[in-house]
Amino acid sequence: MLKLKKLTSALVIATALTVTATSVTAAVQPNMAKVEERKARKTQIVGERVGKTLVKAFDLYNEEKLDEAIAVLLDVNSNNEFDTATLNRFLGNLYATKDEKQAIKYLTLAVKPDVLTFNDQALSMKLLADMLLQDKQYQKAIKAYEDWIMFTGEQNSDAYMRIANAYYLMNQHDKVIAPADDAIRFSPKPTEGPYQLKMAALYELKRYKDLVAVVETMVQLFPENKQFWVYLGNFYTLTEEYSKSLSTLQLAYSQGYLEKDSEVRMLAQMYANNNIPYKAATTMEKHMKSGLVKKDKNNLNFIASNYQTAREFLKAAEYYGELAKMTNDADAYRRQGSSYLAIQRYNEAIAAFDKALSMNVDKPSGVYMSLVDAYFYQKKYKEAYAALMNAKKDPAMSRQVRSWESYIKDKAKQKGVSL
Template sequence: MKKLSLISSALLVAASFSFTVPASAQVTLTDADRARIEERKNRRTTLPGERVGRGVTRAFELYNEEKVDEALKVLLEIRGGSDFDNAFLARFIGNLYATKDPKQAIKYLEQATKPDLLSFTDQASSLKLVADLQSMENMHRDAIKNYEAWIRFTGENDPDVYLRIANAYYQLQEYQKVLTPIDNAIRYAREPNRQHYMLKMGALYESRNYPKTIETVETMVQLFPEERQFWVYLANFYTLVEDYQKSLSAFQIAYNNGYLELESELKMMGQMYANNNIPYKAATIYEKYLKSGKIKKDRTMLAAVASNFQAAREFAKAAQYYGELAALTNEADAYRRQGFAFMSIQRYNDAIKAFEAALARDSSNSGRVHMSMVDAFLNQGKLREAYASLQQAKRDSTTARQANSYEGYIREKARVKGITL
């Protein structure tokens, strides 16, 4: 197996940490700082003493034989003859520990970097590695300190380092402090990075700054139009500011591109049609995915599809789904609503059956139901049945006055037709 160098192996371990959100923090550098950085880069290289050099060489050999513990034992037994030797040695010990014991790695790397005696490259890589290890160990404030030390030391605006600083602030739930670093990560990135914008979106959302959250996601869908989830985010975030028209537009774009996959997304799009007073589209979306099985057929969804068909004046469809709702729940209200839908399309016999089913299950709203039955019977010319239902409606205080006003009309109608009530 090909061996990695000790340094690259340690850095690989650090790079394997999962940073799922972007980061960045601005460190201002003066002209004096930049002059110091240049001077530091040009400092003459210092070499370790012979004893340290031999020990490090032996440790390398053992490391390449995958004998990490033995390599550490060699290094830990060495005593350097100078401050540089000790820093040089501590760096290698820290790099080895990074593969197995992050806390020990942090201890030795901090010893290595504190006197600032290593070469420019070694000092920079050690500062970054110790910060990475601290992030892994949830030592986020210490990580921020060392990432910022790396920026001051190198003078570089590395978007990945900004990403990690911002991530540390995010983990600390200091969401406002995420924003400056993440903007720097965005600024210095060679090309737009999804993670940067995801972190900014998350920080703004957690800060309850919904208008800025929306602005960020609007940028995201422009930069990454193929990311289906970003369109869903945008549509949902518009609802936070009650901009239902824009929410619907975003859902429509996502739907037309095949980006809506989850039940919750399809249900939300239907809800946006309803919120924008387009009940027919809401109902047909619900109906389509109820039939396909992508939306679960339950009480809530059957009521939604039925009520939206009702609002769209598609009364036959409304009656159908109120019937399914009634069959599922056995609730009187579902039968009652089905009856009203049947009345709207003059299917009076069906309406009466639905009203009777409602009365059989719940008598608390009986007056209104009986009055509806009066209308259904009258429309069929069934005066005796209408009169009988009217007497039932008179027993309910909420409909007694209305029923009394009907009674004279029905009696006169029956007298003219020679019908005995």
């Protein structure tokens, strides 16, 4: 965990300017004097008839007779505004468990006259906002949450989180950021939700530098969330900070956080992108052997080509051979032959080149020129010359053929070999 702490400490420094630069003004500014007036207003009591109805409905609800409870409330009317609002509030609460649209209807009627007690009005307004969000009436839900904040004076993290979520669900990604920031600011302790929403919105907006800064903060605040490390390593590539991507993924890997095929392949790719081909190949090879990474043509080719770049030609030849057998691909045999040729394993190289030619490899003249090398350095001048004549059929090879032809003839003559 020491490495983890060091990196998160570094990220604190990297994100300090972002944190301190955040505005302290919330999106919604309640009039606190009016809030206090509402809290101080006189409490009303429902009339006797309505009171008895409410008690009866409540008893039925406790007996899990929801429909009967609703029927009792619908059967009573009142000319008193407070009594009517109270009845509508109870209906809204009951419908909230079974019918969003009916809940919205009665909660809207309940809160409209603003005659309920402060707490009942506040609870009803919040439930109305939740029902609107649940019913995918996102714009109305946003207005309802803002009205609730204005009414209560409560700068509530959860309300701002839901506002941000509503904007995101409407694909208004530019409007997600401010309420997400408010959700972060007013939360009693850091929570992942608003950061994830902000991250998603910035990604959609292609604001990649801001995106990276947010995810750096997420890793700082929630270092045990494995996925955030993967996100950060991935998002660094969007800003072309490949060394940071690699160091982040290396650290996540050392902590055991890279658990998926795609995550290990990302790490291996970052080694390749940072010109560390040997680590790219061995990382992929290790997890292919363990079964985490699939043994397919793309991954075999990745291992082989990175071993070749790392000049581990014998290992490259081994994996090109596996790739060739799996895919029956002529070019894989050609590459295998080139790897063997690089380490002077001439017989293996010749066998691989011959296999490529038998499968109608693209640009056979190039393969014939490789055979010239393999035969010549074995002092098999007759075979080298025959391969050269095959290469000569391609006009594009004329310069290379000319440089070799007299040279092979001279060597053969010196050794008494008839061409």
